[in-house]
Amino acid sequence: MADKADSTPTTMTKTLASRLANIVPFHVMELQKMAAALEADGKSIIHLGIGEPDFTAPPQVIEAATVAMQNGHLQYTPALGILPLRQAISDHYRDVYGVEVGAERIVITAGASGALLLACAALVEKGSEVLMPDPCYPCNRHFVAAFEGRSKCVPCGPESRFQLTDNMVKNHWGPDTKGVLLASPSNPTGTSIPPSTLSSIINTVHSKNGFVIVDEIYGGLTYTNDSPKPFTALSLSSDIIIINSFSKYFHMTGWRLGYLIIPAALLPAIEKLSQNLFICPSVIAQHAALACFQPSTLCTYSARLAELATRRAFIIPALKSLGWEIPVEPDGAFYVYCDVSRWTADADSLTREILRDVGVVVVPGMDFGVWGAKKYVRVSYAQRMEKLGEAVERLRGFFEGRRPLRGEGLVKDDVRHEGMVVEE
Known part of the structure; x- marks a missing residue:
């Protein structure tokens, strides 16, 4: 019997898709x-x-999952998710963020990763460039690469809080650029994009007929707040895509549940993709997540x-x-x-x-x-x-006892990843 860890090339490995080189x-x-x-x-x-x-799902969420299983809620749901959960999210955005988002614009997904996959499947094609900050969450680049697009990564330092600015978007937009992928707050930096900056970016991208995807999976996990309500980019425009998840604020990482908020015009495309790629998100996780919005x-x-x-x-x-x-x-x-x-x-x-x-x-x-x-x-x-x-x-x-380095210019940023365009 062959060794399970044997890495000798086989016919199968020789036929791997070339896009894997970009990941x-x-x-x-x-x-x-x-x-x-x-x-x-x-x-x-x-x-x-x-x-x-280190927190896990609260007892109310676990109890809701148990009850769902006991009541036989174990079969396929609609590809867009169960309506009560979509409505609960809609109500949450009204109550917490002060924005009206119709439940019909909310798509429940298999985690934020599933949401990003659906968004990129709908919007990215071969040769498309997507602007994003450098540094950013690495899988963002890989979702773009999976659909044979290229991430155009723009260096963002402390002076811009490690985030893109409107001028950066204008200066780095090229003939193949199709949109921007942002995160606020960001992984790895924990920084948010000021609302005025984000508004300018959205206006610039829309003037170029591009798309805007804003990853808000750390939304709610903010520690300084100058406005009376927590902020979402939806307060600036309804013609953008929001990625969110139950993993971070709601502490349901292993449940693999997220959602998209999309313009209504994108719904047929996203529903078709979701039906074919996922059939539906986890039914148990969906019913459990309803308990996230209980007052207790x-x-x-x-x-x-x-x-x-x-x-x-x-x-x-x-x-x-x-x-x-x-x-x-x-x-x-x-x-x-x-x-x-x-x-x-x-x-x-x-x-x-x-x-x-x-x-x-x-x-x-x-x-x-x-x-x-x-x-x-x-x-x-x-x-x-x-x-x-x-x-x-x-x-x-x-x-302790370790001597600091001396001199200037000791560190050079010479790392490169395949499948990404680095703007110098």
């Missing part, structure tokens, strides 16, 4: 595998890498947001005390994007050394693009306070 491994997952191996050998590991809350459950989420705010207030000064620079303090999500170039010319090597020596997982910037790839690391503070405190002390011990 690179997700380094945070590679670090997780390395951490798992160390844990298996008995090493204590603190995970500040993966973007997953919403109170639980508010308390958890306050806990995340406490962790944020601790981790930012703690990381600075290690000599890690935080050029832009995050206002959302649960990430801090740190400049560690004082200590290394290769953040990837540093993260591996930290993991091996003191058992703390942080993610190198190379996962998120080219700009700053070798000098930035992402830290997730979605861990309970005692773990965060212990991680900081381990890191402090790691850097």
